[in-house]
Amino acid sequence: MDQSQIIKDFLHDELGLFDNYLRKSIKTDNPRISGIIDYVFGADGKRLRPTLVLLAAKACGQIIPETYHGAVTVELLHTATLVHDDVIDKSDMRRGKRSVNAVYDNTRAVLVGDYLLSTALAESVKTRDLEIVRIISELGQSLSEGELVQFSLAEEVVIDETSYFEVIEKKTASLLRASITIGAITGGATQETVEIFSRLGGILGICFQIRDDIFDYYKTNVGKPTGNDIREGKVTLPLIYALRRAPEAKSDQVLKIIRSRDYSEENIEDILRFAKEYEGIEYANRKIRELLDEAESIISELSIDNQIKDLLRLFLSYLFERNY
Secondary structure (H helix, E strand, C coil), X not given: CCHHHHHHHHCHXXXXXHHHHHHHHHCCCCHHHHHHHHHHCCCCCCCHHHHHHHXXXXXXXXXXXXXXXXXXXXXXXXXXXXXXXHHHHCCCEECCEECHHHHCCHHHHHHHHHHHHHHHHHHHHCCCCHHHHHHHHHHHHHHHHHHHHHXXXXXXXXXXXXXXXXXXXXXXXXXXXXXXXXHHHHCCCCHHHHHHHHHHHHHHHHHHHHHHHHHCCCCCCCCCXXXXXXXXXXXXXXXXXXXXHCCHHHHHHHHHHHHHCCCCHHHHHXXXXXXXXXXXXXXXHHHHHHHHHHHHHHHHHCCXXXXXXHHHHHXXXXXXXXXX
C-alpha cells in the first residue's frame, strides 16, 4: 500500500463526506452543462488538495462543515485551472483520458473552466471566513500570474532557475499552501500555527511540481506524453541544470533546438537524453530532498498529535517516491 492510500484510509469517512459536498456544489439541472461537468469529474483525481485541507484541520482541532466547503473550493479551483491549462497548452490528454477541450472544443472548455471558478468562489463564501475568501481571491490572481509568466518565459526562451521557481511558486506551491492554510484556519489553529502550516504547504507544493517535471523525462503512466513540457516550450529544472553543467558546445546544440522550436520526435529524445546525461534528474531530486528536510523540521516543531505528524511525514515520502 502506498503512502497516499494510508492517509486516505485514515480520512476515509471525511473524504467520503467531502465527495458529497463536491457533488452538491457542481449539481445543475442544465443538461448542456451537466454533461461536461460529469466528464470533467469522471477522471480519477488524486484528491491531494482536499486531503491536505482535511488533514490540517484534523491536526489543528476538528473538521467542521466550513472545512468541507474550503476543501471543495480548492478542488474546484484546481480543476478549473487544469481545464484552462489544457486549452492554453493545446493538450489532448488529461489524467489518462482525452481532455475537455479535445472532447468538446476550446470554447466550451474555457466556459466550463470559468463556471468552476465561479462555483469555487461561491463555495469559499460558505466558509463564513473573510480571511479564506481573501486567500482564494489572491490565489486566483497568483495562478493566473504564474500562467502568464510561464507563457512569456516560453515565448522569450528565458532559461533561468530563479524564473522557474517563480512560476511554480505562483502555480503549484500557492495552491497547496492555500489548501493546508484553509485547513488550519477552519480547524481552529492560532495565527502562529496557521503561518507555520502555510510555510509547510508552500514547500510541499514546490516539491510536488519538481517531481511532476521529472516525470516528463520518463515513459511512465502519468496521463501525458513523455517530453510534453518541452514540446510546449517549458524548460524545467532538470534541463535548466543540464544546460548549465554541460560543455558549452553541447548546451548550444540544445539551445538551438529550443530557440528554433524544432520539436521533432528525434530532437525531443535528444533533449531528454541530454538532461539525463548531465545529471539534471539527480539535481532535481537533490532539490526535493533539501526541501523535504526543511519540511521535516517544520513538522517536528509542530505541537500536534503524533499520529498526524506521522501522516504528514508519510505525505513527504509520497511526494518524493510517487510515480504518477
